[in-house]
Amino acid sequence: MCGIAGYLRPGGVDPRHATSIIAAMTDVIRHRGPDDSGTWVDGDAGVVLGHRRLSILDLSPTGHQPMSSASGRYVIVFNGEIYNFRELRGELAQLGHHFRGGSDTEVMLAAFSAWGVRRAVERFNGMFAFALWDRQDRVLHLGRDRAGEKPLYYGWLGGTLLFGSELKALRAHPQFRADIDRDALAVYLRLGYVPSPYTIFRGVSKLPPGTLLSVGATSAAAPAEPLAYWSAREIVERGCADPFAGSPAEALDEFDALLRDAVKIRMEADVPLGAFLSGGIDSSAVVALMQAQSDRPVRTFTIGFVERSYNEAEHARAVARHLGTQHTELYVSPAEALALIPRLPTLYDEPFADPSMIPTFLVSELARRHVTVSLSGDGGDELFGGYGRYRVGRALWRGLDWIPGPVRRGAAALALPGAAPGSMSRLADALARPVTGTRSLRERLRQAADVLAVRSPAALYHYLMSYWKLPAAIVPGASEPPIPQTDPTRWAAVPGIAHQMMYLDLLTYLPDDILVKLDRASMGVSLEGRVPLLDHRVIEFAWRLPLRFKMRGGVGKWLLRQLVYRYVPRELVERPKMGFGVPISAWLRGPLRDWAEALLEEKRLGREGMLDPRPIRTKWTEHVAQRTRWDYDLWAVLMFQAWSEANAGAAGQATGQERDVYTLSANEPAEIGIGNSR
Secondary structure (H helix, E strand, O other), rough: OOEEEEEEEOOOOOOHHHHHEEEEEEEHHHHOOOEEEEEEEEEEHHHHHHHEEEEOOOOHHHHHHOOOOOOOEEEEEEEEEEEOOOHHHHHHOOOOOOOOOHHHHHHHEEEHHHOHHHHHHHHHOOOEEEEEEEEEOOOOOOOEEOOOOOEEEEEOOOOEEEEOOOOOHHHOOOOOOOOHHHHHHHHHHOOOOOOOOOOOOOOOOEEEOEEEEEOOOOOOOOOOOOEEEOOOOHHHHHHOOOOOOHHHHHHHHHHHHHHHHHHHHHHOOOOEEEEEOOOOOHHHHHHHHEEEEEEEEEEEEEEEOOOOOHHHHHHHHHHHHHOOEEEOOOOEOOHHHHHHHHHHHHOOOOOOOOOHHHHHHHHHHHHOOOEEEEOOOOOOOHHOOOHHHHHHHHHHHHHHHHHHHHHHHHHHHHHOOOOOOOHHHHHHHHHHHHHOOOOOOOHHHHHHHHHHOOOOOOHHHHHOOOOOHHHHHOOOOOOOOOOHHHHHHHHOOOOHHHHHHHHHHHHHHHHHHHHHHHHHHHHHOOOOEEEHHHHHHHHHHHOOOOOHHHOEEEEHHHHHHHHHHHOOOOHHHHHOOOOOOOOOHHHHHHOHHHHOOOOOOOOHHHOOOOOOOEEEEEEHHHOOOOOOOOHHHHHHHHHHHHHHOOOOOOOHHOOOOOOOHHHHHHOOOOOOOOOOOO
């Protein structure tokens, strides 16, 4: 696990100046790799590579990066792990390749030499983001893993292609221009994250999961586009078209063996290793299979909260005791959790509004005191139907689909606040209550009208996943860019709304929210996070399972639950889903109120000019007065405001003689679904 950065400037660079710039780019991501650093410059070609190393495999100097292939043709900087590197190494040795050390990076280079870039990447089982310079063909290849576990940002700025593991690495380059993208801000306010391929900055993109981007050294602001070597849509459609035909018992046996191997290869490390354990289904499955394959107690970690409705520590402790792990838990006070909030904008690098980033960082910080690698249970909900929105979405769409469109739209008009007679008001309230939580009756009526008006399963999913329902209305001059949820050409040919929602989650919410959260939280404390459930073989297997193997009796993750029951008594893990949350709603009315009021002050919002103060102030007033809940809507705005404030001094990171071209438009800075359905 590491951090990478670099750039390509067609026409060449001054090696001494380039070395200074790349050092600045890697220094700001030192947290991703505190153990070692390295740079490599080809002045004539204009290629500059930088690396920060967190030593996990082959702790010796033979694992140092940037690393050259044995032939000298390829040079690489690489962030991640290739879990099947020993298998590939054996195969490559039979082909005549010799290895100096024991790192997976050296195996990657040999694979590129033997099979070419695309064929090699197709054979990697791992999480990765890399920059590979082909000195023979004079082509720079950027690549990212299938699920999107490891991040990679890139963009042509000032005639230079910049790239790096985090945006702050790009910002450290003197040619970076950090103009805020209002369209990206609008879609962020809807989703709580900036979806791929967009970023909060104009001209900078996220490399999509499962793609390669190849740029020639003679290109100038090239129109090169990422090309997929693995397609989530193809996997999803193929799996649904050719479903698993065996019995539930056969599916369980195959799944057990597959996940067991996925866990086993992720336990490969030359440093201490452990796992996050919440006591829920996903993390319990991972820890159970770790302990089943370990000759010593596995280290497990959990965070507890004083607020009982948010506390999972007791459940985790019971599972750990049953499995015999070496368990560590830490109870966090509200003051300790609140103290983290000022660090979030710098940690997450662009606006990010998932409140569970707070406990995720805290459990990562706890684990890092004892281990360097930690396995996580992320991915189970998206692959095995665990989110409540899948159940709610199916129920709502079944109720809506049989009603002709004109009738639905008429009912929607009647459901609007002030227009609904008593019986329609009660119907609308019943429609919206399952997904609006503690919203006011007026708000439930308005949202029921919105639900009645949706025209497709994807549109319903989009609505359920929205914080602000019309975000472009509060970002002057903005229009939301196309995303898979709103682009029918991106939808998968799958049966039913539940499958469509799981597919869209795999494509968007998982890589752009869940995995961003894990990567920044863990790497922020120099901890490597590994996710066995996102082994691409597990993803492909899960999409061959009929829906009845995932959702039964209104409960998700059926097959995953059956697996856990083989190792952990049902009563220890069978409880209502809690999620990994924090009491943001109460905090905004209490200890965070002054902080939030300062960021949402009407004159400030108006002066900064990025957001329309009126709807924000209306929701803030209603929330503080406890007339309804707007915690997620307000949290999204607050995280943007805090990010903008924290990044106001980023121009000071510019270095070298080109400093004057580095500017940050910080003077322009500045609904979750129908409630808490996520």
